[in-house]
Amino acid sequence: MTEPQPIVSVTSLTREVDGRLILHDVNFNVLSGEIFGIVGPNGAGKTTTLRILAGIITKYEGSVTIHGNTPRRAKEQGLISYMPEDSFPYDRLTGLENLEFYAKLYAGGQKERIEEFVERGIKIASLGQRIYDKVSGYSRGMKRRLLIARTLMVHPVVAILDEPTSSLDVESAVRIRNTIRSMSGKSTVILSSHNLLEVEYLCDRVMMLNMGRQIIIGKPREIVELTRAGNLEESFLKLIGEGNDK
Amino acid sequence: MISDLVRKEWLDLKRDRRLLLTSILLPMLLLPLVGAIIYASVASQPPIVLLINNDTANIPYVNFLEKYAEQQGAKVYLNNGSSVVPDVEVIFPSGFAQNISSMNSTAYVEEITLVSSQSDAVNIVNDGLYKLAVNVSLTRISTLSREAHTPVNPEAVRDPLVLKLGYISPEKRPTTGSVERLGQLTRVVSLILFPAATPVIFFLTDGILGEKERKTLEALLASPVSPFELVISKLVIAMMLGIISSLGDLLGLVAFSFFAPLLVGNIGELSLSLAGMVSIAYLLMILLTGSISLLLLVLMGGSQRNAQLINFLVTGFGMLASFSALILNFGSLGFPLVLVYFIPYVQIVAGLLDFVFGLGTQSLILLLSTFLVSVLLIYTTTRLLDPERLILR
Numbered sequence: 001m002t003e004p005q006p007i008v009s010v011t012s013l014t015r016e017v018d019g020r021l022i023l024h025d026v027n028f029n030v031l032s033g034e035i036f037g038i039v040g041p042n043g044a045g046k047t048t049t050l051r052i053l054a055g056i057i058t059k060y061e062g063s064v065t066i067h068g069n070t071p072r073r074a075k076e077q078g079l080i081s082y083m084p085e086d087s088f089p090y091d092r093l094t095g096l097e098n099l100e101f102y103a104k105l106y107a108g109g110q111k112e113r114i115e116e117f118v119e120r121g122i123k124i125a126s127l128g129q130r131i132y133d134k135v136s137g138y139s140r141g142m143k144r145r146l147l148i149a150r151t152l153m154v155h156p157v158v159a160i161l162d163e164p165t166s167s168l169d170v171e172s173a174v175r176i177r178n179t180i181r182s183m184s185g186k187s188t189v190i191l192s193s194h195n196l197l198e199v200e201y202l203c204d205r206v207m208m209l210n211m212g213r214q215i216i217i218g219k220p221r222e223i224v225e226l227t228r229a230g231n232l233e234e235s236f237l238k239l240i241g242e243g244n245d246k
Numbered sequence: 247m248i249s250d251l252v253r254k255e256w257l258d259l260k261r262d263r264r265l266l267l268t269s270i271l272l273p274m275l276l277l278p279l280v281g282a283i284i285y286a287s288v289a290s291q292p293p294i295v296l297l298i299n300n301d302t303a304n305i306p307y308v309n310f311l312e313k314y315a316e317q318q319g320a321k322v323y324l325n326n327g328s329s330v331v332p333d334v335e336v337i338f339p340s341g342f343a344q345n346i347s348s349m350n351s352t353a354y355v356e357e358i359t360l361v362s363s364q365s366d367a368v369n370i371v372n373d374g375l376y377k378l379a380v381n382v383s384l385t386r387i388s389t390l391s392r393e394a395h396t397p398v399n400p401e402a403v404r405d406p407l408v409l410k411l412g413y414i415s416p417e418k419r420p421t422t423g424s425v426e427r428l429g430q431l432t433r434v435v436s437l438i439l440f441p442a443a444t445p446v447i448f449f450l451t452d453g454i455l456g457e458k459e460r461k462t463l464e465a466l467l468a469s470p471v472s473p474f475e476l477v478i479s480k481l482v483i484a485m486m487l488g489i490i491s492s493l494g495d496l497l498g499l500v501a502f503s504f505f506a507p508l509l510v511g512n513i514g515e516l517s518l519s520l521a522g523m524v525s526i527a528y529l530l531m532i533l534l535t536g537s538i539s540l541l542l543l544v545l546m547g548g549s550q551r552n553a554q555l556i557n558f559l560v561t562g563f564g565m566l567a568s569f570s571a572l573i574l575n576f577g578s579l580g581f582p583l584v585l586v587y588f589i590p591y592v593q594i595v596a597g598l599l600d601f602v603f604g605l606g607t608q609s610l611i612l613l614l615s616t617f618l619v620s621v622l623l624i625y626t627t628t629r630l631l632d633p634e635r636l637i638l639r
Binding site: 055076078101105150 | 633637
């Protein structure tokens with residue numbers, strides 16, 4: 001059995017905006033098929049890191065490669081699929097039309113691939129007959145499921161999910177967690193979340209950020225043991241507390 | 247991929263009934279409605295003239311004016327002013343006939359005009375009275391000639407100087423009065439060309455900022471769509487919508503050219519080539535509006551405030567060009583007025599006017615350079631598009 005290879009490689013990632021350090025010397029690798037979590041308090045640099053990985057932010061220092069490409073190049077080749085935290089599907093389109101539109105963007109004009117992506121998207125979204133309805137009539141949870149489906153259906157090399165379950169009811173959040181969990185070993189997923197219990201449940205490895213600096217990186221269980229905490233949430237509070245006390 | 251983006255945009259927009267109603271259907275109805283009102287006001291409200299005669303001896307003269315005014319389309323009332331409000335009231339006083347038929351007297355009529363009357367009644371009455379005065383002058387000259395036993399040509403005595411009008415084009419070639427009138431019409435057309443292109447600013451800024459506002463832009467920018475494809479698709483859909491939403495304006499233009507003879511006199515034939523040039527100018531207006539708006543949007547960043555600034559800036563340029571078309575003679579611009587060519591849109595209206603005045607090559611250069619500059623601006627925009635600036639600013 002071969003060892004999983006790093007699919008994402010980040011070295012000395014630093015970003016400064018107007019003299020303010022948003023990220024400082026962040027280093028991590030994400031292995032193929034791994035679910036990798038980025039956690040941290042507000043303003044820690046989670047979304048900035050994800051935006052850099054998604055090819056949206058291009059001004060940074062250090063090295064970031066995805067499958068050997070820069071994020072911008074990886075984006076153009078359709079290797080990345082990104083779901084921003086504050087995002088919505090097209091309201092006036094039906095759920096199916098939303099999936100079809102994104103499938104076309106990623107399929108490079110191949111009809112079979114479009115059909116395959118859409119079929120997969122319908123399955124992941126599991127919206128039943130509501131997939132034919134306009135999105136404007138969907139609940140927040142349904143919209144989020146559609147976005148998750150849109151992001152994962154295209155077989156990306158790396159799926160990036162920013163706060164996939166934020167402000168969702170329990171049932172919707174559980175369904176989305178199960179969908180993401182089912183991707184383990186099949187797709188590489190990088191996600192950020194404020195919900196540490198969710199991260200502990202979903203992620204193979206976790207990186208904690210605070211004020212743009214990397215605090216710790218490792219498997220959730222290892223971090224919990226290392227910090228002598230009861231769970232990842234307690235570890236987080238201990239580590240962030242230490243960081244802020246310094 | 248561009249066609250996929252355009253198809254999605256179209257699908258999205260055609261389901262936005264509010265937008266379709268306010269931006270596309272309403273303008274299509276409004277201008278024809280304005281045309282209909284103008285037509286109705288001309289057709290159902292003829293100039294009203296009231297003739298009051300205070301002396302039976304005046305009847306031949308009153309009849310002359312009555313007949314003339316009716317021939318010109320006026321509705322004439324005689325001595326019955328109680329039920330109508332005339333645009334012009336003409337009073338033939340007692341003794342008028344005696345004075346006008348006397349060799350050595352001056353006759354007077356009193357003319358009272360309705361304040362704010364928009365009708366042509368005053369011109370009709372004045373023309374009629376002038377003709378009456380000419381006839382009387384010729385009769386008096388004939389009478390004098392007879393009594394003096396000196397044969398004269400009454401017309402030559404009455405009008406010793408006759409003005410022969412001629413026209414010359416800016417490149418000093420003889421031309422006709424209809425070209426001059428066509429030029430006047432083209433100046434008016436140039437004035438309404440830019441406003442017809444303004445919806446493009448809204449469609450374009452809304453196409454990009456609307457995606458940002460509706461939280462769909464970031465995911466789209468992270469997809470394999472390149473900045474070039476994104477920009478072109480937004481431009482294509484904005485131009486398509488701009489053309490559709492301005493069909494009403496174009497209908498208004500056609501209606502205007504139909505009614506133009508009523509407003510500016512005979513304009514000769516509106517040739518197919520001029521109609522074609524107006525269409526080209528119109529498309530260039532839309533293309534230039536789109537390319538300038540897009541560049542400004544990408545340079546300034548994607549906020550609603552910036553969208554308003556862009557609207558203000560582009561509209562300002564357009565208004566400058568429109569008024570330049572009204573007052574400037576592009577065929578003979580010296581320094582520093584020649585610098586107006588650097589104001590966006592001026593090239594298009596100048597190209598249109600040059601075409602009408604027979605400066606074909608100059609017109610072609612101006613319109614072609616506008617097209618090339620627009621393409622260059624679009625290309626530059628695709629190179630400058632920075633997703634980070636668009637998302638974060």
